[in-house]
Amino acid sequence: FLTPSDAILMQRIVARDQEAFAILFARYQAQVTESLRWVVRDPVLADDLTQEVFLRVWNRADQWSGQGSFRGWLFRIARNLSLNQLRSQSRRREQPLEMPSLYDEEDEEQPVPGWMIDRAGAVGTR
Secondary structure (H helix, E strand, O other), X not given: OOOOOHHHHHHHHHOOOHHHHHHHHHHXXXXXXXXXXXXXXXXXXXXXXXXXXXXXXXXXXXXXXXXXXXXXXXXXHHHHHXXXXXXXXXXXXXXXXXXXXXXXXXXXXXXXXXXXXXXXXXXXXX
């Protein structure tokens, strides 16, 4: 039996054909995941990015012009997502997270007033 071309499948996906999407997913998922694992060096992140790649294929199918190869378009999406992820990780490493203190160290030495303890106990028994 004849397997439909990527172009035919994309036309069907534009028309929201889930079966066509499943065929394209099965055809390219392993290759996309493998290439993303090589770039991001994290299998879990690569799996997440693979899902995002195919979500974009589904949501933006009408943006594929049909002029170039579908495979090239697909891997360009994967490349862009992986580069964005790496940039985002790099920025997070450059900006250490500093949490402002929610209390003064002086507060640590202060005993809790008895009325607060009594009220907390009363709330817990209701």
